[in-house]
Amino acid sequence: MIAYRWALTAMGYPVPISQARRGERYSCPLCHGPMIPRLGDQLQHHFAHEEDTGCTTEAVTRAAVRRWITIQLRDAIASHQVAKARWTCSKCGQQHSADLLEGVAVIHEGYYWDPTHYADVGLVDRAGNVCGVIVVQDELLPTPETLRFFLNQDTFTIVIPASVEPAGSDFATLVAQGQIAGAHGHGVGQTRRGLFGCRSRDSG
Numbered sequence: 446m447i448a449y450r451w452a453l454t455a456m457g458y459p460v461p462i463s464q465a466r467r468g469e470r471y472s473c474p475l476c477h478g479p480m481i482p483r484l485g486d487q488l489q490h491h492f493a494h495e496e497d498t499g500c501t502t503e504a505v506t507r508a509a510v511r512r513w514i515t516i517q518l519r520d521a522i523a524s525h526q527v528a529k530a531r532w533t534c535s536k537c538g539q540q541h542s543a544d545l546l547e548g549v550a551v552i553h554e555g556y557y558w559d560p561t562h563y564a565d566v567g568l569v570d571r572a573g574n575v576c577g578v579i580v581v582q583d584e585l586l587p588t589p590e591t592l593r594f595f596l597n598q599d600t601f602t603i604v605i606p607a608s609v610e611p612a613g614s615d616f617a618t619l620v621a622q623g624q625i626a627g628a629h630g631h632g633v634g635q636t637r638r639g640l641f642g643c644r645s646r647d648s649g
């Protein structure tokens with residue numbers, strides 16, 4: 446019996462086991478099979494598949510966290526939230542600060558920068574330029590090479606640990622549970638938009 450930490454509600458909203466309720470219907474974010482919350486006194490609370498599947502706990506957690514971040518970000522954009530953040534730039538070593546949501550128009554749940562570099566969430570502007578990416582980090586993924594690749598782009602990268610717990614519903618609270626890195630405002634975006642710029646993938 447594999448113990449899972451996350452499942453989707455009947456409405457498709459991801460919830461961790463700490464927020465599960467007895468008697469409600471849940472499903473797996475990967476295989477969409479029914480899941481049951483095990484809330485007894487004997488074992489640590491967890492979700493279980495009704496019928497065993499090949500879903501690993503890591504893959505289920507990642508899929509649920511990715512879904513949860515995507516929903517939060519889409520809400521944040523719809524409600525015009527501001528997400529001021531400050532971090533140390535990987536290119537110039539200075540402190541940068543920016544509203545991470547400025548200019549962001551579309552949130553991609555699962556984003557391939559290129560065929561070999563995958564981010565869990567991509568933040569893209571109206572013209573299709575990448576403003577930033579979010580990667581969910583567990584023991585296996587992303588690989589150090591993938592992280593290095595994203596940190597070398599002229600966009601911000603937010604690394605969120607897979608152990609994240611939902612707290613509140615604003616983007617700033619989410620970011621506070623992770624780590625922002627990367628360069629931002631160097632290259633193309635700098636001339637186009639000032640400090641905060643979205644890097645065009647086409648203009649190199």
Ligand SMILES: [Zn+2]
Nearest residue numbers: 473475476500
């Ligand atoms: Zn499953």
Ligand SMILES: [Zn+2]
Nearest residue numbers: 534536537538
């Ligand atoms: Zn810099």
